[in-house]
Amino acid sequence: MNAPILEMKNITKEFPGVKALSDVSFQVAKGEIHCLVGENGAGKSTLMKILSGVYPQGNYNGDVIFNGHVQKFSSISDSEKAGIAIIYQELALIPEMTVYENIFLGHEIKNGLLIDWNETIKQAGEILKKVNLDINPATKVRNLGVGKQQLVEIAKALSKDVKLLILDEPTSSLNETDSENLLALLRDLKHQGVTSIMISHKLKEVIEIADTITVLRDGQTVATLSKDEVTEHKLIKHMVGREINNIYPKREHKPSQEIVLEVRNWNAYHPTLGRAILKDVSFNLKKGEIIGFAGLIGSGRTELALSIFGNPDGYRLSGELFVNGNKKQFHHPQDAIKTGIAYVTEDRKGDGLILIQDVKQNITLANLHKISQRGVVNNNAEIQVANQYKTNLNIKTPSVEQKVSNLSGGNQQKVCLGKWLFVGPDILILDEPTRGIDVGAKYEIYTIMKDLVKQGMSIIMISSELPEVLGMSDRVYIVSAGKIAGELTAEEATQEKVMRLATN
Amino acid sequence: MTFFDSAKKVLQQNIREYGMYIALFVIMAIFTITTKGTFISSRNIVNLINQTGYIAVLAVGMTLIIIIRQIDLSVGFLAGFLGAIAAIAMADPKVISNGLNLPVYAVIPLTLSLGIMAGLVTGFLVAQMKIPSFVASLAGWLIYRGAILVVTESTGTIIVANSAFNAIGNGFIPDIPDIGILPGVHKLTLLLGVLAVILLIVNEFNNRRKKQSYNFEVLPVEIFSLKLIFLAAIIGGITWILAGYQGLSWTAVIVLLVTLIYNFVMSQTVLGRHIYAIGGNPDAAELSGISVKKLVYVVFGSMGMLSALSGILFTSRLQSATTTAGTLFELDAIAAAYVGGVSAAGGVGKVVGSIIGALVMTSLTSGMNLMGIGISYQYIVRGAVLAAAVIFDVTTRGKN
Ligand SMILES: Nc1ncnc2c1ncn2[C@@H]1O[C@H](COP(=O)(O)OP(=O)(O)OP(=O)(O)O)[C@@H](O)[C@H]1O
């Protein structure tokens, strides 16, 4: 093993009511790709925030030794100066700015007092080459897909002459191809001498790329494994502290033949984009059934869900929608909810949660009437309801009065799920329900889904993780460029068949 | 845990909320000392409350507006304009040529309805036409400014002769007949004060009992008693001061009612929760089945109604409608809301806080007037207090 570039010693960090890290030690060798894995709330993001100066010196106990020196970062700019760059779970680019503006934002190339745009564009072009991104640097970030945006983020980090690159769940919102690209890039950077730390819940890619893996559980380091000794099974065991043999629970239950939701010849036109986004979509959902929507990111699955769920973005729609055999037209998500449809969004921070409010307020928001009499909310009943979901869904939080923004990503997702289960829907649409969720919690969510369909609920699952779609669905619809490209039963569906339909 | 430990903990957790009360208390104490007691005299306190009234009701409405991430600059001149309309509606056609000679019980609902309609127009521009509220209400600011001048063009200041109307801003609630005890004290005010204290205690005990029945955490009993004693002392003190003069003014009654109703709606009802949700994250609220559009109408409509109320209070206090009525009211109301802890980022703020904020701002004016400090310095001091309050708010918020 090379000499360590980074050593974090006996790191302890407490939040009110939560010990996020207790006495964690963590070592990264120069030039390696080091993966950090662990359950939701294990403390991975917190550890990286300490490293990058988000939590300043004095805010935690322990030492950070980088490049042989004890570092006392008091802000992100300190750690950047030392050569550490962090790319967060959520992208932090400015959509209305061009790629080159974004790359050099905060450390503009100047010629005297003015920004030297020509030099900026030239250098941006060079850096983009390094990240294998073949685009015009003058493109607006808004016009790039998430995968490319992610690469721009990395380009931005590289422009700062980075020695240690930290990526917090970089592939969680990328499709397979983009993920592959990203991993390839990390390998390239490794040959150029950049050390990387990557947090991920996708164990396959972790095993594929890591030189060393550190597992955190409940704020403690439980194992550090080198790439020769690691298996997925071993990792899971370290992460959750017990064995999980079959992550997809057994299907014991057969859906009925009764159709609860049917969409016929459904078209949608996006007024601001000025083009059709859904073309002649038809599908149906039976009572007690889980159907999967597979497809590439951007294929129109979220738009399909939104267009059914009261069309909040105001697409121009045509076609027919039937719920329990009755033709319906929803003008607002409210109408859809009243008819028994719930939609758990893919972007929990953007349009799923109210981050400044606490867990209980988020859980009850979509169904406040249930705990109200004549419009007056019963605050005590609310706490009770929230506690019930906290227990049932195993949400890790010191209390239901904790602000949602203080929860780890996976636990936020569970709050979203709890919110929609409290509505008591007949039809539940889950959009990327396990994005950023650890294996243990995934298993819990799958088990919950199975229980729900057993009780007669019907579920539409949109997911870009093929194994999950194949493992959970009774039937799979493949969406490609706003059209249904195919329909497969659970028995017929294989990874190859789905991918072929999705990409042509 | 000892008494002091738990007291400290409660104080720390709620420092942001209590901070405002402490600030108000300190400001009042300072002025009481510098004016040798004149500031805290019954007469001055009554004056202070009546002066705060027309800003306080605006601040209540503005709180909701800022919570849903909007702003309304038109409220000052809307208040002034509707005050003038009310004055004209009551005026005798023999004195004012376009006077309508309407009775006061018709004029007040009429003015309030006009206010709601004006608010709905702003709401329409914001919700339906998607115009930024800053711009929409700036247009309103100009239009109502002009409208005041139009309606007062021929007459100038319109004197209001109706004594019932003028009582709103200057009168006091009647007293019960003299029964020989407590001469010189306003007994109905005293009685209401005692009633308020009893209601407060009963209510607090009920809440505590309900919480306990769910096995939820409640304040330690010593802290709970201390809180009750403290609140009772404040209500008692204010009641005593007011009862020593002419009792509760009608303005105070109106402001109290508005505060109670809005506070109840915002903290206890589904409607209030939805308003906070929209401020916290409009997209998430929409997808949760809340109609953001509808609530924008509701909040702007309520703002319009409260602007009308503010206009009524102000006109009645001056017993006349002037051409400059309403000038800068909107900024006072916005300042009061921010001093009271409303967050500019939306989703956070309390009605009661804004009322305290309004009291802080008028206390400053009133105290400095009594001390004979010039108007120029008054502006500077008020600006500094506004900045300080928001700095305090932002820093304590970050810590929690
Ligand atoms: N600002 C905060 N205030 C209070 N508690 C916090 C705060 N940030 C994190 N926590 C808590 O610290 C613990 C660790 O959180 P962290 O975000 O590091 O988890 P994580 O391992 O990154 O999880 P995930 O995989 O879900 O992203 C969690 O229990 C979380 O609730």
Ligand SMILES: [Mg+2]
């Ligand atoms: Mg995390």
